[in-house]
Amino acid sequence: MSWIDQRPDDAMMGSFEAIGPEPIATVAPAQFREAMSRLGAAVHVVTTAGPAGKAGFTATAVTSVSDQPATLLVCLNRRSQVTPILQENRVLCINTLRAGGDPVADLFAGRTGVPMAERFAGMDWMSLDTGAPVLPSAVIAFDCRVIEVKAVGTHNVIIAGVVALRLGEPGPALVYHERAYKQV
């Protein structure tokens, strides 16, 4: 069995080997999460729309990959309800939240218990090229097509090509640091 075929449970239950192409030692998941909580990161709502329907999730695991062609990566837990929807739609929009966007972040993180179908209600959404929902209040919205998906551990690393973007009003953005929302 290759390392990407390991079930997420195996990785979560304390068998801390075989996470690379060659078996290597690693640290406990809780220790890693504690370490990651000390890194401040921008908060985004990643949305998708298409034949499989509309969905979105809150993410901090978003990174720039290349500027030519403009490419980002997003990491999404394979157990998320968004995973099969995004897999079929193949488009997404990364909406970088403005300071004060805590309620939207909590909503799309599933922390308020609002079902997916209702999470888009009560806010005005736009779209750019792909049809993925764009949050007008976002600091930036990156409208993307999925180029490649690679399973790594518990998550899918989604390589996304930016086909359009919308620069919102300049201003402070929302970041997550030490398990709290802050602004930068």
Ligand SMILES: Cc1cc2nc3c(=O)[nH]c(=O)nc-3n(C[C@H](O)[C@H](O)[C@H](O)COP(=O)(O)O)c2cc1C
């Ligand atoms: C601040 C914050 C950042 C998050 N970042 C990610 C992320 O980068 N990738 C991810 O898969 N889930 C991330 N999550 C968790 C998801 O937003 C969501 O809670 C999870 O996918 C379960 O959602 P569901 O019950 O709607 O499927 C984050 C949650 C919070 C609160």
